[in-house]
Amino acid sequence: MITPMAEVQPTPGPAANPRWGSPIAELIGVTKTYYKPDGSVLVEAVGRSGRGVDLTVPRGQYLAIMGASGSGKSTLMNMLGCLDRPTSGSYLLDGHDVSVMADTELSSYRGRKIGFVFQAFNLIPELTVLENVEVPLLYQGISRGERRARAMDKLELVGLADRTGHRPRELSGGQQQRTAIARALVTEPVILMADEPTGNLDSATGESILRVIEQLHASGMTIIMVTHDDRISERCERIFRLKDGLVESDRFVKVRGA
Numbered sequence: 001m002i003t004p005m006a007e008v009q010p011t012p013g014p015a016a017n018p019r020w021g022s023p024i025a026e027l028i029g030v031t032k033t034y035y036k037p038d039g040s041v042l043v044e045a046v047g048r049s050g051r052g053v054d055l056t057v058p059r060g061q062y063l064a065i066m067g068a069s070g071s072g073k074s075t076l077m078n079m080l081g082c083l084d085r086p087t088s089g090s091y092l093l094d095g096h097d098v099s100v101m102a103d104t105e106l107s108s109y110r111g112r113k114i115g116f117v118f119q120a121f122n123l124i125p126e127l128t129v130l131e132n133v134e135v136p137l138l139y140q141g142i143s144r145g146e147r148r149a150r151a152m153d154k155l156e157l158v159g160l161a162d163r164t165g166h167r168p169r170e171l172s173g174g175q176q177q178r179t180a181i182a183r184a185l186v187t188e189p190v191i192l193m194a195d196e197p198t199g200n201l202d203s204a205t206g207e208s209i210l211r212v213i214e215q216l217h218a219s220g221m222t223i224i225m226v227t228h229d230d231r232i233s234e235r236c237e238r239i240f241r242l243k244d245g246l247v248e249s250d251r252f253v254k255v256r257g258a
Ligand SMILES: Nc1ncnc2c1ncn2[C@@H]1O[C@H](COP(=O)(O)OP(=O)(O)OP(=O)(O)O)[C@@H](O)[C@H]1O
Pocket: 034, 042, 043, 044, 045, 067, 068, 069, 070, 071, 072, 073, 074, 075, 076
């Protein structure tokens, strides 16, 4: 029996959940292909030739990207986070087509719009907690005093105000991920993106990180999170599932407040 590849529901508009607003991130026919040095195709990591992936994320949505290992989750997330460019298709981020932006314009736009949290925390070991959180502001021409104040504000938000002078190696895994979340938030991004943010943490610590993310969502933040874990994705509002780089399903889990 041949199983239909995708049962994709159209993304509901704002009416589906009064908390969702206009589209903040819109992938249109996006593909990502890796090539061998001789120019032949190595991997079609997302989409296929002539069949790209569409994904519209409304403001305020809490979305999980799921799928087996190698299905293209990180590749898709890196394009959403402007860490990587699509091979084809376009990407509208907060109303601007980033697929046509030059590299310097793109990195500055990305810095203002997106906070990114990685599975492996990616903190700078030589810097203190406070300095790590200040890093994204260094590129924005903000005074030292203002940088300190804004970094402190986010460290208070994630419950780390008493660890500002520690180095990352002097923190627990959960504290390192909180620091990384504070760093992601310090530029006041419109979207928080997280690729397996609890993947390196035990379940109790992972739970505390999820609660931080859920609080941010409750305060109106758009969240896009890659996860392997059904228990985590069931707490999101929507599960976008990939299989071999294509959309397998797009499911709305729960509609809070609707
Ligand atoms: N830089 C690269 N060069 C070549 N192939 C790549 C590259 N990055 C990813 N791929 C391939 O693209 C496919 C999708 O990879 P991706 O990292 O997006 O998967 P994933 O769903 O995030 O998997 P995991 O759950 O293991 O993190 C895989 O087949 C992978 O081998």
